[in-house]
Amino acid sequence: MVRDDRGAVLSRAEKAVIGEIWTSKRAYENLVYLCDQIGNRWAGSESEHRAAQFLQTKAVEYGLQDVAIQTFPLTGWRRGPTRLEVVAPVARDVAAIALPYTPAARLEGEAIWVGQGEAEDFERLAGQIAGKIVLSAAESTPGPGQHSSHRREKFARAVAAGAVAFLFVNQNPGALAITGALAAGFTAEIPGLGLPKESGDFIVRLLDAGPVRLRLQMSAEHFPTTSANVLGRIGPSDANEFVMTGAHYDAHDIAVGALDNAAGAVVVLEAARALATVADVLPISIRMALFGCEEIGLLGAWYHAGQARSELERCRFVLNVDSPIGSVPGSENLRLCGFPDLVPFFEDLAQQMCYDLPVQNRLNAYSDHFPYAIAGVPNGMLSSSNAGTGLIGRGWGHTPADTVDKVSPKSLQTAATAVARLMLRLALADNWPGQHRSRQEMAAEVAASPIGWYVEQFGRYPFQPAEGS
């Protein structure tokens, strides 16, 4: 096909896709259904299974091909009663919740505040942590260009330093306990709890005056279960190449996860619905993957990337959509993972789309693009920042306040349009510059990154299931 023809085809298809999304309320209706009717979609739960079936039904209804549920096994986790008490210098119950994959526990110990829980904090307190209950800020607030450690990194430092338990304190006010998995689908080394900011601040004030003794009692169950990815295709089945977009549809058990990530799942589904209306112009296929179990270690994406291993070399690009809704509609950004050379290409694409889409390259091991990144597939994540809200880090994410009211229909339409246009342009690109990287090259890049120490110490990535688990 000569370039001019393809330009005309793209222009017509793109306008059709944009019109389709902006005259539909399906994305918002699907979001409300997932959150209000189905609920939290916690890894391996009945709610998550129902969500997969709902998404499968919608994918078929929207005209996707080869729609399938890809089931995989995991060890599930269910919270039991949890109690955290200050026993000295005062006696007081403190609000806290168990963090997923914590072991059951009953213990008492002295608290120690490690601030943001970065490497330098643990170095500063070396020799003082063993046998204690570590209290750490949930989100770091790093300076420009500085590394901000994920919960898994802070937890690993606490374990390595000999802590007996880990308390993870929300940085945003509102009596909201923050959650986040301690391990990728296996029982964590030591117990962990999530605290509201107010609980954490109380303990830190007590620590300013002297030693603080804490007691915790918690139970938890681990059991075999299954989860699933929902897959589908648009465009030719016999093309040599494909592009893929995906999003996780699971959320934490304490929230309905409207922002993180029912929004991402319905945005990808809506983009797929619109793209299916122009399927006949696609020279290569667009695949969709809606992942289960992202919140407990990207289990769905690891499984899918493993199963698709032999096909991945034919994949041009994986676009992961995680938490795409920001403070105002249209505040999405694109973060490539391991592909700095593609930044100018996507900047150019955004300009051609007349759409303001900041693009950068930064290694991020904590969402569903990562298993594809380390397989060397060009990839990126579309998400939004909380800039302007005054909230730190994840904001409402990973708290019970991640609810439907935080998401507007218009913000879903904006994000779905951005995803659909990017996928359409990637599928129709006759000058796609993306080159796969070798697994060795990617592993070397991770080894040289701020999470290199983790991989060296544990022999796996922070959010990766243990061998055989």
Ligand SMILES: [Zn+2]
């Ligand atoms: Zn997410």
